[in-house]
């Protein structure tokens with residue numbers, strides 16, 4: 018009798034979730050981002066296990082529900098610079114929590130051109146963050162933008178010329194080792210000496226290769242694509258202001274079907290017409306929204322000193338006040354979602370896919386970017402007011418990490 022009761026008792030406890038710890042199921046309701054239909058999503062063990070329609074007599078939710086946003090290019094946030102000399106685990110935690118408020122459930126901290134020592138040191142810091150029990154789930158990897166980019170003014174953008182260099186595999190592997198294999202995306206210039214075999218080596222290690230800050234010719238870009246490059250980083254930026262109307266890097270990257278594009282759709286870095294044309298050429302499936310935000314993003318608007326220069330942070334962009342020119346991006350990608358809909362007349366579903374699903378796809382993050390049974394329960398609840406996405410709740414792996422008061 019004793020032997021019989023115990024298993025029955027245990028299975029009863031399991032079925033009501035008392036012994037299963039994290040595996041207790043929870044539900045969340047919202048209007049599905051694809052068609053606005055009211056749904057209830059059941060989550061268990063950090064995953065989505067079921068999506069069901071709400072009963073017709075249920076009270077309708079007032080918020081949309083969508084997969085969490087994924088930002089594959091972000092240089093820093095809330096005063097934390099991922100390439101800065103003061104990067105620490107505590108600082109990365111603060112930046113991650115601030116990004117949760119903006120609906121970003123996963124992001125690739127992006128380290129840009131700097132000294133060998135700085136890159137190694139900061140990737141080691143990021144590797145700690147990736148393993149951190151509190152924020153690690155939101156950091157699926159890192160983006161290295163540079164130092165293997167064009168040294169030419171205009172194309173190199175804000176990257177420091179003195180640290181730009183041609184790619185060397187052994188050097189890169191030192192970064193990858195410091196990063197505990199966390200580097201998932203590399204942006205480089207295909208015309209740099211040795212870049213094409215370097216691309217092949219990266220792709221063989223399952224690292225996504227993006228072309229950016231470059232002045233590659235049509236034939237070089239084609240070679241890079243044959244070698245496995247699959248993305249054009251912030252198309253239309255990282256490019257000189259004056260370019261040849263026939264022979265420039267834009268046309269071949271737009272015409273090459275194998276290349277997806279990432280775009281800074283903050284309303285400052287590209288005109289609405291550029292965004293619309295680029296999106297028409299590539300379509301939703303090949304377009305990814307990025308913030309490319311600098312460390313000042315998320316802070317109070319006002320004047321700041323960056324490097325040795327005075328910059329002004331407005332709510333959505335950073336400028337050099339003396340010349341009134343752009344100094345960097347500051348809009349989280351939730352703002353890009355609303356801008357994309359306004360600039361291209363795409364649907365909410367398409368805009369969200371460009372800010373989540375396509376990002377997961379290009380990096381082969383199979384557990385992210387969709388609302389589907391078996392995917393990780395990374396979700397956002399939001400409203401759209403005056404064309405702007407406003408986040409109400411952010412869920413990472415089934416846990417509410419941000420809730421608007």
Ligand SMILES: [Zn+2]
Nearest residue numbers: 162174251255
């Ligand atoms: Zn860049």
